[in-house]
Amino acid sequence: MLLLFIAFVIIGLINLCYYLGFFKFAFSASERPQITGNLPVSVIICAKNEAENLRNFLPKILAQDHPDFEVVIINDASTDETLEVIEEFQRHDARVKIVDVQNNEAFWANKKYALTLGIKKAKRPYLLFTDADCSPETPHWLTEMSAHFSLQKDIILGYGGYFIETRSLLNKLIRFETLFTAIQYFSYARWGMPYMGVGRNLAYTSTEFYNQNGFATHLHLRSGDDDLFVNGAANKHNTGICTTASGITRSIPKKDLKSWIRQKRRHVSVAGHYKKKHRLLLGLFYVTQLLFWVLFFILLFTSFWQMALAFLAVRLIVQGLVFYKSGEKFGETDLFWLFPFLELFLVWAQLGIFIANLVSKPTHWK
Template sequence: MELFTIDTILPIASGALFITQAVYYLGLYNKLYTHSRETAYATDINTQNPPLSVIIVAKDATHELQENLPFILEQDYPEFEVIVIYDRPADDCDNTLKLLEDKYPNLYHTFIPDSARYISHKKLGITMGIKASRHEWLVFTEPDCRPQSNQWLKQMARNFTPATEIVLGYSNYEKVPGWFNKKITFDTLLNSMRYLGMAVSGHPYMGTGRNMAYRKTLYYKQKGFVSHLNLQRGEDDLFINETARAHNTRVEASPESLMRIAMPKYKRIWCEEKISYAATSRLFHGTARYLMGFETCSRFLFYTAIIATITISILLHQWTIAAIAVLLWLARFTMQLIVFRKTAKVFGERKFCALLPLFDFLQPAWNGVFKLQRKFRRKNEFMRK
């Protein structure tokens, strides 16, 4: 009689994969929630509110600037400037920014020249903004983003300690009705739990330009974006990947620091962002991307093993093993639901109760599609132009 058969290997594999998933959820994904609770009573914070510069690079975003800039310019912060660099000048944008400058003396703007060729306009715009800034601390966001309170800058600035060079914040899409909105808010929440959780754990590996800050001296020390200047993107995730370390990076996870992103006008805009991320994430240094890939792989294998175990156990009338497999799935779902609900509650996100198993199962599939699309794209599509 064989010791290891398919009906014994599958339950063992299911148990091992359940333990793997538990390590990720309790040891990593739960970090963002626990960090937000701990920092609510933190004592190692900066209360000086040093002057800072907010830098925004915009393109085809006149309406977004009209809607969102006042929420940034009216922050409850003692001294700050907002610098808008607009790609491809347009009369309506120039007029909008001039009108806002009449009302807000700390707003400044300029345009990326039409003569700029063979260089990423996003990186050029950021560089122009950094060189024009007057302050050491630089805070970055985008024109389609709106802070959810007038304490956003204060919450980010409380992390500006002498040892800190980078501060990573949380952002997610606005909540509106519709399947697509549910899908992308879930995807963004999960990815935030990943990269912010890793940063809290002392292993930062990326950031997003929608809500982050770093020192001007760090930018110059790194020589800007020179190491990936040939790429169209990477001004946020690759730059942070190269410079972030456990000793110089902090995470701001208070509800007051939340940045809410406007829904994309078209679904393809979000898809292009995901494909671009698939192109830059391949270049991450360190083991973080492999650890995240391993979680996705173990999740897929867990579902496969559970379904196979239940199916074979029913066919063989092994009801006890089938019941154990169901209990393993229920235990993982309960653990996942608790972690997601607690984190979602902090940031005012959906709880995803009924949709959680579905999105959890489909998320590796749609990210796999984006990676596949990236492979079929021409290399020069991701190069500066």
């Protein structure tokens, strides 16, 4: 049992080092550019059967307090009234541009094909991506995100959270997983190793897109139009982050656990295509999380149970500081009180998702 306890301490210390590393992001002040962002921006939205969401959320994008922007909306072979809704908005606002994409089975990753057509349609050199079910937190979202562009920075990572639609445990789990993921990709960006971004709130220049040959390196994959593009293009010099409260978007969360797991399976399926250094670091973090909890519960039934509890207490204090300070940045502080339970649930859910992906391939974006 002594060897088991030693393994527990070593694994716990490795995992703790990650959380201490997250302090650099969690306790840093939100970066505010010195120059007000009035750059010409094209907001790009890929919509598939999103008629109702466009009715609800497109007005908030068109109401952005920014002097020079257009909204390119891609109708990705919708079978509902999506195209009609976009056309109605266009009749009342010339800033709305339409790209109507017909169903094309020749393109395996059809969302990437649709996005490529939308990017080609865009007239402004700075591109800001979001989803049809996303709402900017404030009228200053566009200005906040675009203000982080500079001569060096041509990729900007933002936070895309979820609405508190209910007080359900599922809603808290979805929001916690989103916050946890954001802590990691913002922290890695702070460390000079950006590895992903989320398409609900992501910006880059058209020049960077064409320099990377678009999505060519991963066009054969069903997912990854956001994180795989960032993983291939981002580096410590060209990537900025926007963590100000007015630069946040919120989306509609999944309504049931099965739908959320299906979504997570798609996201996890592309992680194996990240750069090797990112796969190693992210894999080590997850493995140490999983083994920490496994060994902890085993040690509770041994003579080392008191020391195991003491180590857990230290870890929870460090974690709590990270989650609370990060939650303050993004308006997610209500999750703080449940984070030990949510983390434990998430660790086992991720293991199940990984196993499920080994057994069968996840479905693609619809």
